[in-house]
Amino acid sequence: MPAASVETTRRAALGALAVTAALTAVGSRGEAQTAPKTFVLVHGTWHGGWCWRRVTDVLERKGHKVYAPSLTGVADRSHLLTRDVNLTTHANDVANLIKWEDLKDVVLVGHSSAGFVITQAAEQIGPQVGSIVYLDAFVPQVGDSLISLANPGPRKALEEAVARGDLVAKPVPAAAFNVNEKDRAWVDAKCTPHPLAAVVEKVTAASAYEKIARKTYIRATGFKSPVFDETLAKMKAMPGWKTYEVASGHDVMVDRPDQLADILLEVA
Template sequence: MSDIGSITRRAALGGAILGGGAAALGDSNALAQADARKTFVLIHGAYHGGWCWRKVVDILEKRGQKVYAPSLTGLADRSHLLSMSLTLETHITDISNLFKWDEIKDACLVPHSYGGWPASGALEQIGDRVTSIVWLDAFMPKDGERSTEMISEFSRKALVEAMAKGEPGRRPPKASQFSISEKDYEWMDSKLTAQPNSITDNPIKLTGALQKVPKKTFIRAPKYPQAAFDRAYAECKADPSWTTYVVENSHHDVMIDQPEWLADILMKHS
């Protein structure tokens, strides 16, 4: 009886030791996962909002990543703040303040389209907090340039019409201008909001912070014609410090048309 008891005690002791080891291993794995966890800050383009990243956010969060997808002032869930007083600096501050107040560090900054303007400006302030960037079919302005010099013909016409009426924002185009995912058109059309007019004429002030980011990727979606994106893609492709991609099976809104592919690219290059 005592032998059985002693064996049971030894087994129990061994189990406790093994259990402790398993717990330690579990803690170690948890720490490793925490160390491997990445932070992404996704910046939308004109007429859009944080909502456009929903599919990508869901995918990345399911993979254990931390993701921010804010809406810039005057758009989407912040469309009630649309006014003539908004400037490019407002959107730059939206991004830099997010980094500062949420103490974001070692992040991958991912601007889409117009988002390349405020993201470029924000990097002048928060470049030391960003370890990688993925420019998604986005503007890559040079010092002193204005977005009004590069906007599409539709946006230019809408801007002139809105300014003539004294309106603070210009009407958005239909979803079909951005996406090939027809099943998402109704959802997108219900979300697209006016783009602030007053931000287009502000020259951007840059000193080259963007080029100092260690890991840089540019993605071009050629189904969306935009000479400024073609210029940026060509410059990045010729620069060995950049990785470049061309995505043929998507329109401009790659985050909506090809979310899984995009999430994979973000994980790979962050």
Template structure:
């Protein structure tokens, strides 16, 4: 029996992993799909102070307070920023790090640094204007399958602006971790995510996987993603 902690990406919540979690639990595994503070079912906790550190603590504290060991820790998209931080806190309690079409920040980089120039400029403008939340981007932009796009859009919520602008900081916990996997979505063209995949490959010590589906692989291809997680 394995233990999985699955961290969602921007604008999403733990709900997005429902299908993957069902597949893993059906085989007797323990699965946690926490929602990060200020999003989805925890959107009532939103405030302007929420940042990457807040979300790091969400996951680190879950692992510590639940007394988890040998955890397969996975992060989707923005979740790569989060699990990079968490690896510094609880590396000894992890068995694998899985980056699902995710950011692989270097020390000092923030999420906005890794996004398209247009979105980066939008985030900077919002921050300069004192805005605290970036509205969701339509699921169709991420090539989520047509049958599920409306469902995804109905559940996404605004993302705290400070999560885009706080630097990743120290990445040594991730960089020195032995068992790392990068999973790329084959049906979501993205120069930025291609660059993240190439960065992982260039670092060495990573396994690379590519599976069918849009950016939200847990929605588009839950079985394919579950199989990779089980093999981590």
């Protein structure tokens, strides 16, 4: 073979190797950027793991791992309801899931009253949580309970239930949360009574969540709540917090699952 042809062949081979190496490097960087994340999604009062199904489907299609447990005493675990089921029980539900599944760098999301649950659970599993998200949720301090922070209407109903010695707080209609009309009948059919002890028990510790590296507050602007408006304003002014506003009813995971999934991936 002539020397020129040999040199041309050698250069072509080296060029091909360089292209392959570059593509491999890009692929590796791409995989690092889209590495699977682990999400633990915690529902609020009267709901269950079922309410996250649409968000779970979106995240799992993208290759992520998702856990959406129902808390003790509600939904598919309603058969476990007793007077002893309280906030501590629910915080343990979440903490033990993370412990027993050996989950790391978790994106922990709490909707509505689950702000209490994830705040209390973080005291046990804070180091395993890389990102904590309060979704149209309460962000309680020590001594707070759901019954103390609730809006006036719901608070009165809860106080009356406590005064009667009721076991549970009965569900309110989905329309009260401004769930989109198409899904209201489905949400109403799925909601179950909520253990009253879980809304009465006060938070005993609330500092671990503040140490989590990524903190997010998402406000559903289609749901009227002075408490959540005040919380959003507070978090906007707090260093280390990201805030989002979504044009949705209170059940963002039902009304805007794709948008919510995008936000969760952004803050993961």
